[in-house]
Amino acid sequence: MNNKSIGKTLGRAAGFFVIMSLITGVIYTGVCLGVGQLFFPFQANGSIIDVDADGDGTADARYATLLGQQFEDQDHLWGRPTNYNLSTFTDDEGNPIAWAGPSNKTPADEEFEELVAKRVEAIRAAHPEKGDKPIPSDLVTVSGSGLDPEISPAAAEYQVERLAKNTGKSASEIRSIIEACTEQPQLGILGEPRVNVLKVNLMLDGVLS
Template sequence: MDNFKKALLSVITFTVFCGFIYTMVMTGICQVLFPNSANGKIIEVNGVKYGSELLGQQYTSDRYMWGRITKIDVSTYKDTEGNQLAYAAPSNLSPASEDYEKLIAQRVEKIRKANPEKGNEPIPVDLVTNSGSGLDPDISVAAAKYQVERLARENNMTKEEVNAIIDKCTNHKVLGFFGEETVNVLKVNLMLDKII
């Protein structure tokens, strides 16, 4: 019975400490030091929340930049005419499977059709594959630049204007050498729509 009391006391103590006290202290510290990140880096303009800088949103309309394939339900993302702007494509397919090979071939065909100016130029891999989490909000600079001609054509802009937007939405390497430069797809698309 003595061991049971000790075990029960341990469970209660660690539940209170780890489940409540630690959580509240860390939440408080993050809210004070990093409030934007702690709250999901939601992009809000004039009271309208457009999404999080931290979660991928897969756009399919030719007038928007396309990101990585996402694993979230985006069925509610529709334009003013009710057309779906995004889609979810969760996949646990092995890269060695025939189904995965067919899926990649479909994506390559779609991207080539939407970007005829690129001809047979190699497509950056992040435009045709999922990330490990399936939720990445960013793509490589090469993947963003691959879409410049289409975005300029579809939005009645010059390539220079589109490149300027991409440059503004580029996340640079930490301290100039850690990581890779990436482009936030949601920010680019909101700038294309002149929302931000």
Template sequence: MNLQLRPALVAFIALSAITGLAYPLGVTGLAQAAFPHQAGGSLIRRDGQVIGSEWIGQSFTAPRDFWGRPSATVDAQGRPLPYNGANSGGSNLAPSSPDLRKVVQDRIAALRAADPDAANPIPVDLVTASGSGLDPHISPASASYQAHRVAKARGLDEAKVRELIAAHTEGPQLGMLGEARVNVLKLNLALDEVPAK
């Protein structure tokens, strides 16, 4: 028995040290050296203060800000807590769910109430949550839909707001993966830099 136990124990300790300590430390060190911004969480700073991450959405509700995709994340007690990175997940409601239909109708009503002058169809990503509930991006169509409301609330020329949308529209990754998108936090920060008329 001891003849089998000793080599198994040595192999267990050696593999644990390699896969549980050496490999993670090596990969972390390599990532910090090659991609320090990304390895550090892709944090966005303003005046030296961390205000968010490029990869986790934030809840904007003021008329002067662009709004992101709805978030279905919850806190530890199951209460709604938008963009909760500790409890990432979607609503898991099926497209045929009456509950989802009601939530979407409520979101449409809120968007129409926030900008009664908007006549264009509301893009689907403004009324449906993403699978993670943390999506920091909206489609260019969703940003364009909100341009009138944001320009009016900020006292800006709508053409200037649309220029900022275009400047903050990111293309597909590597030119072919995914779709064009706009980072809501970055766009709102850029808007904060523009003086009102």
């Protein structure tokens, strides 16, 4: 192959690289961004909820409905256990960077068994009226992401009596809130019904309708 052929080949390769970079890095990204902002702006921007707790017209807190947040008090719905990590990474100023992921503990591991047993004990202690009724597994196990924001309707129903006792709301009011925060399978067939824990708790607090 002579120098002319090599130059021609390199030119074509460089041109192909530029074209594909524009298609995949600019055009494709721009189309996805545009479609997201046009049709799904809430989800595309992080599914953020601004809460004005004191009613002064300004947001006092921001919540992401796509991230699991730990609730442990008696007057809130409890979600799946989360797997936050604040000790591994820091930013340029030394501040901890939060991240989460699966625990990678196998059910055959004694440590996993002990951890789940402690969670079961805590759940039973908070729900004595349930007796020995089986606890939905998503209340005592971490999800694959470590930050699952949703639980099954069965896991939400398990907590209704506790919430009614501690919030002053009736069991039917609690169930109505849970139903309002329940998402059905996409297209009716993809996935399972699921309850967004954060939305339920904001509605219980009266800051979300």
